[in-house]
Amino acid sequence: MMRATRRLSKTKRFLLDHPYCCFCGGAELATTIDHVPPKACFPEGHSPEEFEFPACEQCNGESRRDDQLFGFYAQLLDFNESNRTPADVAKITKLRDSISHNFPDALPDASTARPVYNVGSVITPSPLAIEVRTPSLFREPIETLERKLTHALYYRETGRALSKTHSFLSEFYQPQGSSDVLTKYLVGLLPDKTIGGRSNVKNYGERFGYRSGWKEVEDFFMYIAQFGKGLIVWGIVLGPNTKISESANYLRARPWRKAGCREKVPETWGEDFVDSPNTTD
Ligand SMILES: [Zn+2]
Numbered sequence: 001m002m003r004a005t006r007r008l009s010k011t012k013r014f015l016l017d018h019p020y021c022c023f024c025g026g027a028e029l030a031t032t033i034d035h036v037p038p039k040a041c042f043p044e045g046h047s048p049e050e051f052e053f054p055a056c057e058q059c060n061g062e063s064r065r066d067d068q069l070f071g072f073y074a075q076l077l078d079f080n081e082s083n084r085t086p087a088d089v090a091k092i093t094k095l096r097d098s099i100s101h102n103f104p105d106a107l108p109d110a111s112t113a114r115p116v117y118n119v120g121s122v123i124t125p126s127p128l129a130i131e132v133r134t135p136s137l138f139r140e141p142i143e144t145l146e147r148k149l150t151h152a153l154y155y156r157e158t159g160r161a162l163s164k165t166h167s168f169l170s171e172f173y174q175p176q177g178s179s180d181v182l183t184k185y186l187v188g189l190l191p192d193k194t195i196g197g198r199s200n201v202k203n204y205g206e207r208f209g210y211r212s213g214w215k216e217v218e219d220f221f222m223y224i225a226q227f228g229k230g231l232i233v234w235g236i237v238l239g240p241n242t243k244i245s246e247s248a249n250y251l252r253a254r255p256w257r258k259a260g261c262r263e264k265v266p267e268t269w270g271e272d273f274v275d276s277p278n279t280t281d
Contacts, residue, residue: 019054022054024058028056033052034052038070043085043090065102078228149225153235166238167258169236173232219241220236221237
């Protein structure tokens with residue numbers, strides 16, 4: 001009984017400090033605490049408290065399936081052996097069982113498995129890993145994660161919710177071989193190293209970390225986040241008066257989304273969405 005009371009007051013206290021949902025424009029009253037990254041990315045009991053965000057019922061509830069699927073794939077793609085504790089393995093097994101029961105089409109297709117013999121330009125005589133085609137159903141969980149992570153990190157770093165006059169771009173890739181060049185490039189673009197005197201590099205064990213920067217006057221925000229050693233998600237936010245320069249063709253051609261709403265990526269985009277962004281056409 002005491003426990004339940006304390007839990008309730010903790011939520012209430014949190015919502016007093018954060019009255020508005022940070023995912024749908026900042027005008028809707030928050031009634032719940034949402035976890036971004038989702039709890040499914042971490043072993044049981046390890047969900048980081050500092051990644052709690054105010055959310056309305058709809059924003060929190062509508063991503064439940066995608067949260068579960070993203071957590072499963074983020075852990076599956078993580079080749080950091082130190083993230084393979086018994087608690088991690090138990091969580092992955094639990095997620096897999098739950099997904100195979102509720103969304104069987106979302107599990108990796110074992111019939112597409114093929115051995116992988118190289119890391120970048122290094123070729124090995126025996127397979128290093130097994131590659132499995134990611135089912136197309138992974139598109140929605142990653143889009144949801146990208147959108148929620150962009151809104152959450154902007155809120156966390158600036159203290160403001162993204163509004164519908166902001167636009168954002170977010171993409172993901174697996175950090176292998178030549179993609180590391182892109183990681184260095186993105187980190188190099190970050191406008192600031194610290195915000196308000198505190199470090200803006202946050203790590204949660206080896207499972208999640210991010211770097212970000214914000215130019216307040218231009219309202220330009222950028223982040224790069226890493227899930228274990230398997231997945232990198234990055235994003236850029238532009239305020240209403242900030243434009244991408246005419247010469248930045250790569251950025252201009254990307255699928256920008258309107259912030260503060262639950263808009264999906266346009267349907268025409270998607271054929272190449274599993275490629276790393278530095279792939280040449
Ligand atoms: Zn909302």
